[in-house]
Amino acid sequence: MRALSFLPLLAVAAVPQAAFAEAGDVLLRVRAVVISPTENSGSILPTFPGEEVEVSDAIMPEVDITYMVTDNIGFELIAATTEHDFSGTSGTTGGIGQLGSTWVLPPTLTAQYHFAPESSVRPYVGAGINYTAFYSEDASNGLENAVGPTSVSLSDSWGWAVQAGVDIDLNENIFLNFDVKYIDIDTTATLRNATIGTQQVDIDLDPFVFGVGIGFRL
Known part of the structure; x- marks a missing residue:
């Protein structure tokens, strides 16, 4: 009978211990992310009023690190870079299709609140700056075949983020x-060409970023 009294203790010892979040912890996550812009485009001006652009989705790996200041509050910094195509949606530019491509580097810092830090399932919310x-x-081959050599530039952006x-x-x-x-990203794309001159289009990218991955408590 005395041996039976140790069975509950052995059962508890056999259960994997939770990686409770607590002050001073460093959490490293490696995710696969889908970046899906919810773009709102202005016209391509001055030559193509009423013609807008759309921006492609992208799938890439992402790494982030979180430092827990308290059991409930942490700061997360993400690092990832993705490539996106942008295309005309109507008229002359829609006939060309893809107008160009760009790489995007959007480091984002968020302050997080972690619920239930002593649980094995720990939801959190965050807000910050991007x-x-x-x-x-x-420039795409299609655009340059249509109008000749073209330079493309996009302005950098500051914005907010929630998660x-x-x-x-x-x-x-x-x-x-x-x-x-959800990340607030606004940019102005500028295309310079000897045939059609300088064209600009304002684009609110404002992507959703969906991620799934593995985290490590360092």
Whole structure:
């Protein structure tokens, strides 16, 4: 009978311990993310009034790191870069199709509130600031075949970001992560060409970023 009294203790010891979030923890997450712009485009001016552009989705890996200041409050910094195409949607530019492409680097810092830090399932919400840099902009072959050599540039952007997600423990130091962000990104695309001159279009990209991955408690 005395041996039976140890069975509950052995059962507890056999259960994987939760990777509870607490002050001082560093959480590293590796995600696959889908970046889906909800773009709102102005006209391509001055030559193509009423003609707008659309921006493609992208799927890429992302790495982020969170430092827990308290058991409930953490700061997350994400790092990822994605390539997007932009195309005309109607008229002359719609007939050309893809007008160009650009790489996007949007480092984003959010302050998070983690609910239930002592649970094995820990939802969180966050809000913060985003800086987006555009680089390696390039005109498409279709555009240059139509009007000749063209340079493309997109202005960098400052904006806000909000997020929600959840960490689900797999063992003491590893957890699943599901995360969604909405990021405010506004830019002006400029196309310079000897045939049609300088054209500009204002684009509110404002993407949703859907992520799923694995996290590690360092």
